[in-house]
Amino acid sequence: MNKQQFFLKTAPLPGEPASAYTNLYIRHHGSGINSVVLTPGTPKFIKGHLEGSRINFTSSTHQERQWGLTLCIDGATRAGWEKVEIVENGGSDRLQFSSNSETNEEVLEFEGEDAGEKVWRGWMVCEWASGHPQLFWLTDKLKDKLPPFCHRVQIVRELL
Template sequence: MNLWFLLSLVLPTTARLFYLRTSSPLIQAHDNLYVYAYHVAAGRNDAALTPDIGDARPAFMNGSRIQFTLNSPFLWNLHPTAVNYAAWKPVMINIGQGDDGFFINSSGLQWSWAKGFGGWLVCDWYHNKPQLFYLDGFREHFLPSTCGPVDLKVQYLDGHSEL
């Protein structure tokens, strides 16, 4: 069955597809990278980053959740993981209910996490690829030199690059 047909059955009629793209003033190598799903287990992917938009998959807002259109009949959700006592935590793209609280403003994608969202972070990490993390807003951050804060900009497929 055609993936776009299946998506038309579950997408809200007002959903706009977009790519998530990094904007980094501090680390040039982390600028203009697109979020994609790096497979790590059945139904689980780390949110990794690539300069090739062809490797990325579009996402859309479903209420206050971010869902991705991977080549699958399932909906894949942006999932910031919980890691006790960590100053920064991995972001995944997984099958499941997903996390609420995402919104888009002039800075890009934000998350209203009650425990203190401190922004997005990209690190050259253990997949030998840039990987997406989020900062715990209530912890002091001593970041490795291969990590830097980024904004996640929304690049719509309908030709509008950002808000």
């Protein structure tokens, strides 16, 4: 079966201007670190594809290996924002693309619920310890403003 391959990249929220975090590509940090970092160039080794409600990545050099886009929860309960990782043989369910009629782009969203309440509020990028901007997901627990070193973004699909 031929799977439609794509890259994932950042875009501004509807109605907002482009920022320093616009048009950056999602890639695996590597070197034993599963974090998702953002870079201006397309990833060299992995391409995404949708499998049901998961985003999986395959390597151009090791096609038998797969990594999944994983929305992490650190601890027993969610914080206001949580890490996003690319984990071998992992991946979060309930990811989907929705159409943005204004920009004609497909936007990646998470349809998670807890006790009937939607838990997902979007994505943010932060200048973090990895040397590259890092991707996080926002949860329903976020009650305050984002930290000053972070910026809200959308994640869109760029078909190959």
